[in-house]
Ligand SMILES: Nc1ncnc2c1ncn2[C@@H]1O[C@H](COP(=O)(O)OP(=O)(O)OP(=O)(O)O)[C@@H](O)[C@H]1O
Ligand SMILES: O=C([O-])CC(=O)C(=O)O
Ligand SMILES: [Ca+2]
């Protein structure tokens with residue numbers, strides 16, 4: 001491997017910084033060299049010199065490998081149970097908060113520090129989260145890899161030289177020793193990967209995964225505790241703003257379109273993934289975006305395409321070794337290829353990344369069963385219910401030939417990051433929506449014309465036309481029809497979208513099969529909701545009952561098997577005029 005002569009190495013920008021500080025004494029770090037807040041150019045040089053498999057692509061991005069883990073490991077995430085915070089947090093079989101005790105946290109922390117102390121150099125990134133000045137927090141990342149430092153430089157809010165000078169002690173520290181494994185025989189752990197968050201120590205420790213998304217979502221998890229405690233609602237959502245200042249939030253699970261649809265040439269981007277809705281409006285938590293790049297095309301996603309340039313980290317992508325041209329269609333390493341870039345790389349970014357109270361919230365679901373309408377209007381109860389459900393359906397199946405859709409439910413469209421009970425976030429959302437007159441919409445970015453294998457994924461062009469119609473006010477004035485089982489309100493017409501695809505039952509050739517698929521999905525929603533039966537303890541019996549009214553009313557499967565489409569449409573409400 002290529003090695004630079006040491007006199008070409010970047011200056012150790014802040015060599016004495018750690019050794020002298022209160023932080024060094026507290027942390028136990030005793031590094032040989034510390035590179036603090038190096039600019040991207042120097043991080044490139046160090047990554048290229050010391051991190052195998054790292055190269056510059058034809059457009060100047062830094063393409064690198066995250067190692068064995070190429071996605072998050074939610075089952076390896078642990079939250080330390082402390083007497084001070086345990087009563088607020090959501091525990092139990094359906095909660096993402098798997099318990100760890102303080103002593104094990106400290107054991108893992110020691111392991112991480114010991115590992116970092118064996119290295120020739122470590123990287124520190126000091127930066128901020130939360131664009132709202134009143135909510136701003138200081139984050140410190142300590143890591144073994146230049147790639148991680150560049151990633152967090154992109155994803156956090158970058159300090160000015162003056163802010164860096166006066167940074168002081170951080171509010172939260174991430175020790176990323178992901179290049180070194182955890183000991184799987186440690187209590188509370190089952191694998192060589194461990195991602196541990198302690199609210200008491202205000203620290204996160206990462207062992208056994210170099211996937212950079214763990215750091216970003218670690219900070220997000222912290223915000224899912226700190227923000228609601230201040231009455232501010234943290235949300236896994238994209239966000240953009242129209243010319244009239246009208247803000248839209250896009251909720252959705254991974255791959256449903258938050259990043260893709262919030263990048264809109266007509267609407268400046270506030271952020272693509274993590275936001276907070278507070279008393280003054282919304283703000284982005286982050287200073288950058290983390291876009292999926294599988295199948296990326298210049299024609300359909302020009303904003304993201306153009307953001308992939310010098311300074312951008314490309315994770316686990318395939319490229320031609322000679323030309324360094326990236327093959328965005330290749331899944332050779334993973335389907336979850338990613339690009340991380342500062343938000344200002346999106347040409348119409350709205351900086352500072354803050355906005356007013358949302359006028360619209362759009363719940364995205366990629367329904368591979370093809371039974372949910374491409375767009376429907378939700379009542380407040382339905383908005384809460386569907387927000388808590390967090391539904392999407394993926395086409396799983398690596399088995400040749402068999403590719404049945406599988407339903408996924410993830411509370412609040414991001415269960416892995418929740419700290420409190422989902423009903424807490426949902427009722428905060430409903431409060432804010434009713435206070436500010438916010439409209440909610442369910443948009444299916446998945447299959448149309450039949451389920452996966454029969455129909456096809458709705459085109460981005462059609463989804464964009466639907467989003468445009470929400471923003472122009474066209475759907476506010478439309479006439480609506482109610483759907484069976486789910487009771488969703490579907491507009492009869494949307495400009496730029498073929499009318500026949502708006503009501504899925506019209507495009508399914510086998511009506512009885514449509515009925516049983518839709519009804520079956522209704523049952524899956526109902527079953528999933530049993531995970532939240534402890535919710536009344538958090539929001540009260542009345543509110544818990546009200547949330548349930550937003551859900552589907554599936555019929556017994558035998559009834560639908562016998563009477564088919566007739567059974568499900570019998571009890572339908574008439575058309576609701578504009
Ligand atoms: N009709 C459609 N609407 C939205 N996205 C679509 C559509 N058809 C195809 N796609 C593709 O689906 C993917 C949506 O992914 P996107 O990056 O927006 O996910 P995300 O919601 O931001 O997820 P994550 O939280 O993991 O970042 C993109 O690759 C996009 O090109
Ligand atoms: O966090 C990640 O690794 C990518 C992402 O945005 C998500 O999964 O929601
Ligand atoms: Ca995204």
Ligand SMILES: [Mn+2]
Nearest residue numbers: 236253254273
């Ligand atoms: Mn995300």
